[in-house]
Each structure stands twice: as structure tokens, then as C-alpha cells.
Amino acid sequence: MAMKPRAAALAALGLAAAASIALWKPTVLIYGVQQAGLYAAIAIPMGLVLGIVHIVNLAHGDFMMVAAYATYFACKASGMDPLVAALPTAAVTAALGWVVYRLTIRKALKAPELNQLILTFGLGIALSQGVNLLFTSQTRKISLDYVSASLSLGELSFGVWSFVFVAVAVLYAYGLKLFLTRTTTGKAALAVGQNPRGAAIVGIDVDRTYGLVFALALALVGGMGALFLTKSAIFPGVGGPFTMKSFCLVAMAGIGNIPGILGASLLLGLSESFLRAFRGLRGWADIVFFVLIIAVILGRSIKWRKS
Amino acid sequence: MNRNLSRALAALALSAAVALPALAGAYPLQVARNVMIYMALAVTWDMLLRSGQISFGIAGLFGLGAYAAVLGVLRAGMPAWLSIPFAALFSGLVALLIGFFILRLRAMYFSIVTLALAEIFRIVIHNLHDFTGGPEGVVLQGVIAGGDAGKLYWLALAGLAAALAASWWFENSRIHFALTAIRNNETSAKSSGVDIFRWLLVAFVVTSSIQGLLGGIYAHSFGFATPESVFDANFTLLPLAMALLGGIHSTVGPVLGAVLLGLAAEWLKLKLPYGHLVVYGVIIIVVILFMPQGLLGMARKAARPAERRTA
Numbered sequence: 001m002a003m004k005p006r007a008a009a010l011a012a013l014g015l016a017a018a019a020s021i022a023l024w025k026p027t028v029l030i031y032g033v034q035q036a037g038l039y040a041a042i043a044i045p046m047g048l049v050l051g052i053v054h055i056v057n058l059a060h061g062d063f064m065m066v067a068a069y070a071t072y073f074a075c076k077a078s079g080m081d082p083l084v085a086a087l088p089t090a091a092v093t094a095a096l097g098w099v100v101y102r103l104t105i106r107k108a109l110k111a112p113e114l115n116q117l118i119l120t121f122g123l124g125i126a127l128s129q130g131v132n133l134l135f136t137s138q139t140r141k142i143s144l145d146y147v148s149a150s151l152s153l154g155e156l157s158f159g160v161w162s163f164v165f166v167a168v169a170v171l172y173a174y175g176l177k178l179f180l181t182r183t184t185t186g187k188a189a190l191a192v193g194q195n196p197r198g199a200a201i202v203g204i205d206v207d208r209t210y211g212l213v214f215a216l217a218l219a220l221v222g223g224m225g226a227l228f229l230t231k232s233a234i235f236p237g238v239g240g241p242f243t244m245k246s247f248c249l250v251a252m253a254g255i256g257n258i259p260g261i262l263g264a265s266l267l268l269g270l271s272e273s274f275l276r277a278f279r280g281l282r283g284w285a286d287i288v289f290f291v292l293i294i295a296v297i298l299g300r301s302i303k304w305r306k307s
Numbered sequence: 308m309n310r311n312l313s314r315a316l317a318a319l320a321l322s323a324a325v326a327l328p329a330l331a332g333a334y335p336l337q338v339a340r341n342v343m344i345y346m347a348l349a350v351t352w353d354m355l356l357r358s359g360q361i362s363f364g365i366a367g368l369f370g371l372g373a374y375a376a377v378l379g380v381l382r383a384g385m386p387a388w389l390s391i392p393f394a395a396l397f398s399g400l401v402a403l404l405i406g407f408f409i410l411r412l413r414a415m416y417f418s419i420v421t422l423a424l425a426e427i428f429r430i431v432i433h434n435l436h437d438f439t440g441g442p443e444g445v446v447l448q449g450v451i452a453g454g455d456a457g458k459l460y461w462l463a464l465a466g467l468a469a470a471l472a473a474s475w476w477f478e479n480s481r482i483h484f485a486l487t488a489i490r491n492n493e494t495s496a497k498s499s500g501v502d503i504f505r506w507l508l509v510a511f512v513v514t515s516s517i518q519g520l521l522g523g524i525y526a527h528s529f530g531f532a533t534p535e536s537v538f539d540a541n542f543t544l545l546p547l548a549m550a551l552l553g554g555i556h557s558t559v560g561p562v563l564g565a566v567l568l569g570l571a572a573e574w575l576k577l578k579l580p581y582g583h584l585v586v587y588g589v590i591i592i593v594v595i596l597f598m599p600q601g602l603l604g605m606a607r608k609a610a611r612p613a614e615r616r617t618a
Contacts, residue, residue, distance in 0.1 A: 056415050056419075104592060104596060107596050108595065108596065111595075111599070113414050113415060114359070114361050114414065114415075114418075115595050115599065117361065117414075117415055117418060118361070118547070118551065118591060118595055119591070119592060119595045119596070121363075121547075121591065122548075122587075122588050122589075122590075122591025122592040122595065123588070123592060124588070125544060125584065125585070125587055125588030125591065126585055126588030126589050126591075126592060127588070128588075129582045129583075129584040129585035129587070129588055130582065130585045130588070131582070132581050132582030132584075132585070133579060133581055133582025133583070133585050134582070136581045136582075137581060236582070244419075244422065244423065244426075247419060248423075251419075283430075283433065283434040284430070284434055286426075286430050287427060287430045287431070287434075290423040290424075290426050290427045290430070291427065293419065293420070293423045294409075294420055294423055294424070294427075297412060297416050297419065297420055298408060298409075298412070298420075301411060301412055301416065
């Protein structure tokens, strides 16, 4: 009940911190926000799957990696721009998601949670090592001119391309919110997420809804995979770290709270970018996230025990 | 199986394992060493799994043990033989410390936290340049026992023996009942007077210190440790696949799985330079979907079909 004032206080604190960073080193703020956009856009589909299908997809990042590879080869073969390829890639990964759901996830839904965890863990390994097997661990990159576009404001100069991730993250979050509250399919999915048995009783095809949600999540991940390729070099292990980061962000926001992922990503992106600003601390920036995830999980476990 | 027969088989396997250096060359011994390390890790992973807790952090405690052993020699001037038990002690202490916090977590939260902790260990070691050598790692003056293939083999065999002995102890003492009760139903375990947290802590500390011991043995048999070599995700992944394939909640299952997968991986490594681990991913998927009891469970099912159906 005391959530509202506390959330407001936290938001005020965050704003104050952001403002002081902005005055001290504006690039820290800018790159932090860009990084946050990337994290959020990748985490949101995982939040969707966790919120509705109740599966922790440990292959999440690897699906993005597969999408990026598919985009890479499609672009190399046809000379297409990765941006143009984002939509077809999304369609392909959606189909892949449907197949993966039908063949594997669906059969483990009734199994203990631990089996599901190990299953998706195995899926992730099969995907990343399968790509490794087919295309070796060589890094691949597509060079694009517009990615290095930068903007100068007075003395300040920074890259602007990565703001596209922020835009996609916001689009994903609010698009999904609209989908889940305004469309019949979306409402059905929400109902299934809240209570699968109740949803089945009122005539919703739970199995089909799960499949659809999984395919939709993978479509979003696939689109992100194509976008990811515009900015970064790819290799078979590139997706793995994003699985953990996404899970952390979803757990921080609270399962089922998709717009909350945006705030959680902002916190992670800004703190990483803040640490990177100090030369001596640069190597420690990676640890922020892991400390954060443990703190969040332990903090939540204490809260659960109280309630 | 007949008890006498299984004892005779075990004795035969033991004498063959001890005598192997007299029969085989350097390459088979090295393969055997690798397989034994993974086998021991698979057994320790399974020991904790018997309480229902899935750890994804084997590589973390293994790597800590490896660094504890190497740094014990280089920074504290320990003799090599002492640094290996020190590695076990160190990993055990770390596990005791973190166990107090994380053993209150369950299911996926426990698993994710162990995975995150393994990453934290790696990043800390990676960043303490002056003490741990940073990304380049640390190199010992020489490999333990002068790098003699037979002695290194016996060292790994001793590590495996420690894991198997601990697992046997877990199977044949009160711990077995405590862990099984916790796995089956925590509420009923608690109401029967099982101190859940204490037994989980015992299991976690024992398995972690054996993982540290194995890390120490591993680092000493190569004479160096780098963050990438000893915190390799394979030290989590391979034991997991081995235990799942062989059959979980037993000692025999992980051993069987490790022999099969270890030898298969060695063969595949020669055939496929990249991505031979895809086999592990596929095995995990297939086992979870079609034979959650592993090979051992299938063998039992085949041996007693009637009993199974009524159960």
C-alpha cells in the first residue's frame, strides 16, 4: 500500500542522480540511456514469456544471436540493409518460436520448474553451439555508414544511432501494453497468464495462446537481433550475457510488469555507464549487473517471507 | 543387481583404474584425467541436486579452487601438495559464507544466483591484476610431480575418489533421508523435524569444497590458471549433461554419463573443431523431454516393467 509514495521518492532520487550526472559528464548520461534502451528492448520479450507462459527462457539471448546470424547472411547474400531485414527476420524467428514451442516447451509445461529451466538451458547451448558448428567462432560484422552518425551540441559530441534502441524499447513496451489490454487475443493472453485453468474454463485455447505468445516474443527478439547487427559484431556466444541481463531486469521490474522493465534497464544502464567513466573502475562495470541481480533476488526473497 | 556381483565389478573397476598408467600411454591417460575431473564434478552436482537445488555455479567454485591452489603456492609459499587441500578448504569456506544467504532461495532463483555468483568470481579474479595476474592469469614454476603422466593421473583419480566417497556417504547416511525429504516436500520434511537449512548447508559446503579440490588438481596438472580456462562455462555445462544422461539422484548415473559423454566428446573434438558441444545441448533437450530418468532409469524400467506399471 505504501508503494506509491516510495516509488515517487525513488523516481525523484533517480532524477536527481541523473541530473547531477548530466551536469558532470553528459556523455555518461547519454550512453547510459542508450545502453538501457538496448537492455530493455531485449528484456521485454523475456518479460512477456515469463509473465504469460511462466517459463524462464534461458535460451533467450541465443535466439537473438540466431536472428542476428540469419540477418547477417540474408544481408550478405542480397545486399539488403539490416534495418530492412528486421521485419522478415522477425517473421522467421516467430515461426521458429512456434516450432520450438510445439516441439519442446509445450511438453515440459507440466514438468517441474527445474526441468523447464534445464530444457531451455539445453536449447541455448544447442543454438549457440550449433551456430558455432556451422559458422565457426569467427566474429562477423556489417559496416554501415549511418551507424557512426553523431551529433554535436556545443563542445559535446556523441553518437546518435543507438537511440534507435531506446525508441524500440519504448515501442515494444507500450505496443505490448496496448496489445494486452485492447485486443481480444491480447486480453486472452493476459487471462491465461493470470490463471490458465480459469482461462480454459471460459473457453480460451490455452495451448494455442502460449504458442502465440512465445512466437510473438521471439518475433520481438528477432527484430532486435537484426537491429543489434547494425551496431555490434556478432559471434556464437554474443547472446548469452543478454539472457542473464534480461532475466535480472524482468525480476527487478516484477514479473508481469512490462513497462517496469524500462525503469530497471535505466538503472542498470546508467550505473554501468557511470562506472565506465572512471578509468580505474572500467573493468568492474560488468560486475554491477551481477551484484544487482543477487541484491534484487535476495531483497525480494526477504519481502516474500514477510508477506 | 546381485550385491556380490556388483562388489566384484566395483573392485575390478577400481584395480583397473589404479593400474591404468602401467598399461596406457600419455594420451589415453590425459583423456582419462579429463573424464575423471568431469565425472567428479557431475557427481558433486548431483549430490546437491538430491536436495532439489540446481546449481549453475560449478565453474565458479571450481575456478576459485584452481586460483586458491595456484596463488597459495605463488603468494603464500605453500608446497604444491598442501595447496590442493587448501583449495578445497577455501572453496568450502566461500560456500559456507554465501550459503547462509543463497540457500534460503528456491528453484530458479537459487539457480540464477549461483550462475551470477560464478560470474562475479570470474570478474573479481579478472580485475585484481596485482594479486591474481588479471586476464593473463598466473603460471607456476613447474607442473606438480614434474608433469609425470602417471602421477597426474593418480592425482585426478584421488580427486574422483573423494567425490565418489562423499557421494557414497551421502547415499548411505542420514543425509540421504534428509535431502530426499527436502526434495520431495519441504513442508512435510520440516514437520518431520528435518532442519532443512542445516542439511542444505552441509550439502552445499561439501559439494563446493570437492569442486574446489578438483579445481586445485586441474590447475596443478596444467601448471597455470587463467580466468578463461578455469571459469570456463563447460565446467558447469558438461557435468550437468553427464549427470542428466546417466540418471540423476544416484552415484552410478553421473559416472555412467561421464564415461559415455567424456569419451564421445573426445572423439568429436577430433572430428569437429568448432561446436562439438552442440551434442551436449541436444542431449540435455532429449533427456529432459523423453527420458527424464536418464539411462539408469531406463535400464531399471526395462528390468522391472511389471513393477513400474503398477507403481
